[in-house]
Amino acid sequence: MAEQLLEIKDLHAGVEDKEILKGLSLSVGKGEVHVILGPNGSGKSTLMNIIMGHPKYTVTSGSMEFEGEDMKEMKTFERSRKGLFLSFQTPEEIPGITVENMLRTAKQVITGEKVKLLPFRKELKATMQELKMNPEYAQRYLNVGFSGGEKKRTEILQLLMLNPKLALLDETDSGLDVDAVQIVSEGVAKFHNEENSCLIITHNTRILEHLKVDKVHVLMNGQIVEEGGPELIEDINRRGFTHILAEQEG
Amino acid sequence: MAEKKKTYVEDIERTLYDIKNADHSVYKSHSGLTPEIVRDISQRKHDPEWMTQFRLKSLEVYDSLALPTWGPSLEELNMDDIVTYVQPDAKMTGKWEEVPEDIKDTFDRLGIPEAEKTSLGGVGAQYDSEVVYHSIQEDMVKQGVIYTDMETALREHGDIVQEYFMKLVPPKDHKFAALHGAVWSGGSFVYVPEGVHVEMPLQSYFRLNAAGAGQFEHTLIIVEKNASLHFIEGCSAPKYNVTNLHAGCVELFVKEGARLRYSTIENWSRNMMNLNTKRALVEKDGLIEWVSGSFGSHISCLYPCSVLHGENARCEFTGVTFASKGQNLDTGASVIHAAPHTSANINTRTISKAGGKATYRSAVKVTKNAPYAKCSVNCESLMLDNLSRSDTLPVMDIEGDEADIGHEAKIGRISDEAIFYLTSRGIDEEEARAMIVRGFVEPIAKELPLEYALEMNNLVNIELEGTMG
Numbered sequence: 001m002a003e004q005l006l007e008i009k010d011l012h013a014g015v016e017d018k019e020i021l022k023g024l025s026l027s028v029g030k031g032e033v034h035v036i037l038g039p040n041g042s043g044k045s046t047l048m049n050i051i052m053g054h055p056k057y058t059v060t061s062g063s064m065e066f067e068g069e070d071m072k073e074m075k076t077f078e079r080s081r082k083g084l085f086l087s088f089q090t091p092e093e094i095p096g097i098t099v100e101n102m103l104r105t106a107k108q109v110i111t112g113e114k115v116k117l118l119p120f121r122k123e124l125k126a127t128m129q130e131l132k133m134n135p136e137y138a139q140r141y142l143n144v145g146f147s148g149g150e151k152k153r154t155e156i157l158q159l160l161m162l163n164p165k166l167a168l169l170d171e172t173d174s175g176l177d178v179d180a181v182q183i184v185s186e187g188v189a190k191f192h193n194e195e196n197s198c199l200i201i202t203h204n205t206r207i208l209e210h211l212k213v214d215k216v217h218v219l220m221n222g223q224i225v226e227e228g229g230p231e232l233i234e235d236i237n238r239r240g241f242t243h244i245l246a247e248q249e250g
Numbered sequence: 251m252a253e254k255k256k257t258y259v260e261d262i263e264r265t266l267y268d269i270k271n272a273d274h275s276v277y278k279s280h281s282g283l284t285p286e287i288v289r290d291i292s293q294r295k296h297d298p299e300w301m302t303q304f305r306l307k308s309l310e311v312y313d314s315l316a317l318p319t320w321g322p323s324l325e326e327l328n329m330d331d332i333v334t335y336v337q338p339d340a341k342m343t344g345k346w347e348e349v350p351e352d353i354k355d356t357f358d359r360l361g362i363p364e365a366e367k368t369s370l371g372g373v374g375a376q377y378d379s380e381v382v383y384h385s386i387q388e389d390m391v392k393q394g395v396i397y398t399d400m401e402t403a404l405r406e407h408g409d410i411v412q413e414y415f416m417k418l419v420p421p422k423d424h425k426f427a428a429l430h431g432a433v434w435s436g437g438s439f440v441y442v443p444e445g446v447h448v449e450m451p452l453q454s455y456f457r458l459n460a461a462g463a464g465q466f467e468h469t470l471i472i473v474e475k476n477a478s479l480h481f482i483e484g485c486s487a488p489k490y491n492v493t494n495l496h497a498g499c500v501e502l503f504v505k506e507g508a509r510l511r512y513s514t515i516e517n518w519s520r521n522m523m524n525l526n527t528k529r530a531l532v533e534k535d536g537l538i539e540w541v542s543g544s545f546g547s548h549i550s551c552l553y554p555c556s557v558l559h560g561e562n563a564r565c566e567f568t569g570v571t572f573a574s575k576g577q578n579l580d581t582g583a584s585v586i587h588a589a590p591h592t593s594a595n596i597n598t599r600t601i602s603k604a605g606g607k608a609t610y611r612s613a614v615k616v617t618k619n620a621p622y623a624k625c626s627v628n629c630e631s632l633m634l635d636n637l638s639r640s641d642t643l644p645v646m647d648i649e650g651d652e653a654d655i656g657h658e659a660k661i662g663r664i665s666d667e668a669i670f671y672l673t674s675r676g677i678d679e680e681e682a683r684a685m686i687v688r689g690f691v692e693p694i695a696k697e698l699p700l701e702y703a704l705e706m707n708n709l710v711n712i713e714l715e716g717t718m719g
Binding site: 079080085095103106 | 665666667668670671672673674675676677678679681682685686688689690691692693
């Protein structure tokens with residue numbers, strides 16, 4: 001088994017008095033690709049936000065480690081600097097900050113090194129071209145006036161530029177047309193290697209086309225209720241989620 | 251979970267502005283306002299007779315008008331305590347060496363002589379009630395450009411002054427316009443002849459040093475047909491415990507096909523009542539561009555007005571206001587569309603913090619004579635904490651046909667989701683906040699003269715306070 005990157009054990013967490021994750025366990029090894037499936041409202045996005053340390057959520061018990069280090073007290077920016085990245089389902093629009101400026105600032109704080117403008121700009125332009133993005137978007141304000149597809153591509157652009165250890169992809173393929181899913185899928189495949197891992201929430205198998213999925217987890221009602229290999233995806237696509245609960249109860 | 255830390259945006263670094271000089275004025279009027287005081291000021295300034303009469307008439311108007319009640323309360327202002335005329339111990343000169351040491355030091359600290367060497371075409375510097383320094387590049391003089399203090403203009407170009415002076419802002423306009431008419435002193439006069447483009451900006455800097463005094467400078471700018479000019483106005487004062495009053499008046503005449511950019515950075519101390527009146531008259535195909543930064547003062551009422559008088563006349567207004575503790579800044583713009591196909595674009599950002607109050611107030615009027623007028627207003631406010639207030643009060647009065655009027659107003663706080671987004675990219679919370687605030691004012695900051703844009707960036711320096719959020 002690969003070296004552990006993310007290890008979550010019996011995690012209970014929620015917002016205010018409402019518990020959303022009810023004893024969730026999950027581990028992702030170095031270089032692995034994991035997929036989380038689950039019906040709407042099962043806690044998938046909440047899990048992503050909690051891994052990233054969204055201050056809105058409180059962890060009540062259980063453990064969460066990244067590269068063997070307890071994450072619970074780590075702030076969001078510290079988690080990012082350790083190598084976590086979240087591709088948002090609905091990326092925020094932030095006026096007045098250009099894509100280039102945000103990314104350069106981020107790269108600087110994550111690497112701890114000064115990022116020179118010209119080489120950075122060159123790399124950014126090349127990466128944008130790979131994602132079939134108009135390079136002019138680098139000078140536009142972050143996500144402001146971007147279409148849904150442009151926002152998602154910008155997330156993948158950030159993923160490639162910041163090169164984290166673990167990418168959390170929250171429905172990065174939703175709302176995209178076939179061609180855009182293809183581009184995003186290729187982008188994720190480019191990111192993934194022996195060192196870099198992915199944890200992917202999706203309703204669409206097309207994003208996985210260029211990836212070799214190691215493990216699939218089914219999240220229902222705040223817990224992982226079933227795990228398996230890539231064959232589980234097809235099974236769920238065919239039979240839906242309800243039979244899993246029925247099997248468990250039976 | 252760790253305590254949420256509260257962050258706040260630092261105040262403007264004021265040390266630079268707060269250095270007070272000893273009061274070496276050679277003459278101060280008695281505080282308060284009587285015909286005797288006005289006559290005395292007029293005599294000391296060697297006014298021509300028409301101006302003396304103008305002042306006395308204005309005083310009558312002043313006495314007949316009530317304080318405006320629609321804006322911030324002006325109750326704290328007691329005119330009996332305000333010294334309306336303070337003559338510094340300096341004669342107007344064109345050489346910095348001749349400016350008295352302490353006054354020169356003040357302007358040195360503000361970077362005026364340095365900017366003059368590098369990026370300005372001319373400089374005027376007023377200290378209390380009188381202009382102490384004025385200069386303009388030789389080649390502009392050759393092209394017929396006049397840039398001087400109002401007193402010199404009154405002596406040397408009396409006919410032009412008499413033709414325009416307080417014609418656009420008559421003393422009857424409101425109580426403080428009347429006050430200005432009675433006791434005005436200092437200010438700048440600019441005349442750009444037809445077809446002349448003044449390449450480098452001219453800058454006037456107004457400094458009020460004396461405690462409990464008023465500053466009433468008058469700025470009169472005439473840009474003739476197809477000429478262009480960028481004029482920069484800066485204002486500051488050290489802080490005192492008594493109320494100071496600024497009731498300046500700016501009259502801008504933009505003739506056919508002419509362009510004028512008027513940039514102001516106002517950084518008065520927090521004991522200042524800033525009741526300033528600015529107005530531009532724009533003729534056919536002319537353009538007035540206002541860039542207005544309001545950072546200082548205790549109370550401000552400032553709504554530059556553009557009268558679009560000729561066909562296709564245009565106005566671009568860009569403003570930023572930053573109200574912190576103890577400040578009530580009521581700012582905005584006003585546009586009168588008085589001819590066909592006139593257009594205006596108003597774009598403002600206001601920030602309030604630490605209990606400050608920032609109000610955006612605007613009036614757009616489209617007269618019957620202005621069909622096809624086009625006006626777009628975009629005002630956004632950001633409150634940095636729960637103590638602060640922001641209001642937006644736009645008024646529109648549309649009589650002209652086929653008007654195209656758009657208005658967009660947003661009042662908000664920094665969103666937690668935006669902070670989360672940026673922190674998920676490794677940026678710490680304070681920097682994320684600062685980036686968002688800088689981003690908020692960015693569309694305005696890029697319009698400011700460079701040194702002021704830097705100053706505004708400093709203003710958004712963030713400090714972390716270890717208290718509960």
